[in-house]
Amino acid sequence: MRILVLYATVEGHTRKIVGHLTSTLEKAGHDVRLIDSTGDDTVPAADEFDAVIAAAPVHVGSFPAPLRRFVKANAETLMARPGAFISVSLSAASADKGEVQEIADCVEEFSKETGWWPISIHHAAGALKYTEYDFFRRWMLKRIAGKEGGPTDTSRDHEFTDWNALDAFVKEFVEQAPNLAGKI
Numbered sequence: 710m711r712i713l714v715l716y717a718t719v720e721g722h723t724r725k726i727v728g729h730l731t732s733t734l735e736k737a738g739h740d741v742r743l744i745d746s747t748g749d750d751t752v753p754a755a756d757e758f759d760a761v762i763a764a765a766p767v768h769v770g771s772f773p774a775p776l777r778r779f780v781k782a783n784a785e786t787l788m789a790r791p792g793a794f795i796s797v798s799l800s801a802a803s804a805d806k807g808e809v810q811e812i813a814d815c816v817e818e819f820s821k822e823t824g825w826w827p828i829s830i831h832h833a834a835g836a837l838k839y840t841e842y843d844f845f846r847r848w849m850l851k852r853i854a855g856k857e858g859g860p861t862d863t864s865r866d867h868e869f870t871d872w873n874a875l876d877a878f879v880k881e882f883v884e885q886a887p888n889l890a891g892k893i
């Protein structure tokens with residue numbers, strides 16, 4: 710299958726997720742076209758791909774503006790094929806149902822704003838990259854993590870992504886997609 714993978718990243722963790730899923734898909738024999746929505750690449754015509762997977766991180770309650778603009782500008786083409794969205798956040802790892810709901814609301818807001826409604830959504834837990842943040846970010850993220858019972862050791866980074874759950878999500882979407890083509 711020809712799969713379009715779109716993404717945005719701020720701190721690099723979503724790029725790692727996309728790199729992982731791209732190599733998994735390619736090993737399974739799929740043809741992946743990768744687009745960083747912050748670059749100047751364009752979406753191919755709908756007859757040049759069979760399914761789309763987009764991935765983006767939540768930063769201060771919303772997805773990066775360049776990705777939102779890119780998806781909105783290409784929503785009609787993207788909607789012509791089955792789509793999956795991978796939302797990357799710290800709240801995805803939270804035990805607090807309110808936090809998890811807030812992230813689900815962010816995804817709904819994203820679809821309302823862009824006009825792109827994926828058929829499958831996965832909430833992937835992201836990473837705390839304390840060693841790469843500037844002083845203010847490190848202080849802010851440490852405070853948020855502390856409030857939620859997360860790690861506050863800023864001498865190292867912390868990764869929360871469940872790679873097996875991510876693989877299972879992508880596998881299921883790719884298996885379903887051919888049956889959904891033309892039904893959206």
Ligand SMILES: Cc1cc2nc3c(=O)[nH]c(=O)nc-3n(C[C@H](O)[C@H](O)[C@H](O)COP(=O)(O)O)c2cc1C
Nearest residue numbers: 718719720721722723766769770798799800835836
């Ligand atoms: C400045 C900043 C703001 C963030 N805001 C949120 C947030 O509102 N909700 C959340 O769940 N995670 C938040 N996060 C956590 C990120 O979603 C997480 O670190 C993710 O792995 C970042 O992905 P990226 O490396 O692709 O940018 C924030 C992280 C940073 C550095």
